[in-house]
Amino acid sequence: MGLMDNKFVIVTGAASARGLGKATAQLFAEQGATVAILDLDAAAAEAAAADLGEGHRGLACDVTDKAACEAAARDLEGEWGRIDVLVNNAGITQPLKFMEIAPENYEAVLDVNLRGTLYMSQAVVPGMRARKYGSIVNLSSVSAQRGGGIFGGPHYSAAKAGVLGLTKAMARELAPDNVRVNAICPGFIATDITAGKLTPEMHEQILADIPMGRAGAASDVAGCALFLGSDLSAYCTGTEVDVNGGSLIH
Ligand code: NAD
Numbered sequence: 001m002g003l004m005d006n007k008f009v010i011v012t013g014a015a016s017a018r019g020l021g022k023a024t025a026q027l028f029a030e031q032g033a034t035v036a037i038l039d040l041d042a043a044a045a046e047a048a049a050a051d052l053g054e055g056h057r058g059l060a061c062d063v064t065d066k067a068a069c070e071a072a073a074r075d076l077e078g079e080w081g082r083i084d085v086l087v088n089n090a091g092i093t094q095p096l097k098f099m100e101i102a103p104e105n106y107e108a109v110l111d112v113n114l115r116g117t118l119y120m121s122q123a124v125v126p127g128m129r130a131r132k133y134g135s136i137v138n139l140s141s142v143s144a145q146r147g148g149g150i151f152g153g154p155h156y157s158a159a160k161a162g163v164l165g166l167t168k169a170m171a172r173e174l175a176p177d178n179v180r181v182n183a184i185c186p187g188f189i190a191t192d193i194t195a196g197k198l199t200p201e202m203h204e205q206i207l208a209d210i211p212m213g214r215a216g217a218a219s220d221v222a223g224c225a226l227f228l229g230s231d232l233s234a235y236c237t238g239t240e241v242d243v244n245g246g247s248l249i250h
Pocket of ligand 1 (some may be wrong): 012013014015016018019020021038039040063088089090091092093112116139140185186187188189190191193194
């Protein structure tokens, strides 16, 4: 018996080997879910899905492309009959200062983190509403809450703050149809998003600000995603859950 037996789950941006999406997909699969990994590259998505075991899917889907999101959702609904959980995990960041943000930086970071969350959600919500069941989990960031401070620039903070607003507005609108929408705000988690990009001094400084004294692990975020995706959180919607080792205690 798993928490996610007979459940069908999409995780975007889950092909990154050490990423939060892959760890989340893995945990959902261990709990009995059938999972689809969506990412930019089809072969990478398929390989990541194969790592989860048999019966999972890997699909190419650029979440900034509305037609691609629709196509992926129709493909999976056709095969599975329904989608129960969507984890909007695809994201990119850039370590720019305020005055360095060029139009193309703004577009890239806002598009993947915020527009992608909107488009992928729009692709699955009609089916969830019709079945009166669904959980959407959006990846925001501690950067939204404290204006950066780890790695991402102001445009990343703005995009992730946008994700929080979108989450709450979606939660309000979709609640009558029993479609729940919640956000996770990870703190500093060791993944490829920052791998090799932090100096030893930056690393030390970041850890000094974390009461638990360690970076988060991808599995720490996956556990929260499982809680929010499963019926354990059946009465939670519009929440933002901090997974940050106590970084925001004040
Ligand atoms: P990662 O870089 O390891 O993985 C991100 C994945 O998203 C990659 O596989 C990439 O190919 C995919 N992706 C990028 N653009 C895409 C697009 N347009 N369509 C589909 N897929 C796309 O990152 P991660 O550290 O695992 O981060 C996962 C999420 O968590 C992101 O939204 C990130 O902003 C957020 N987050 C991470 C941290 C952290 O410390 N690692 C902290 C707070 C929030």
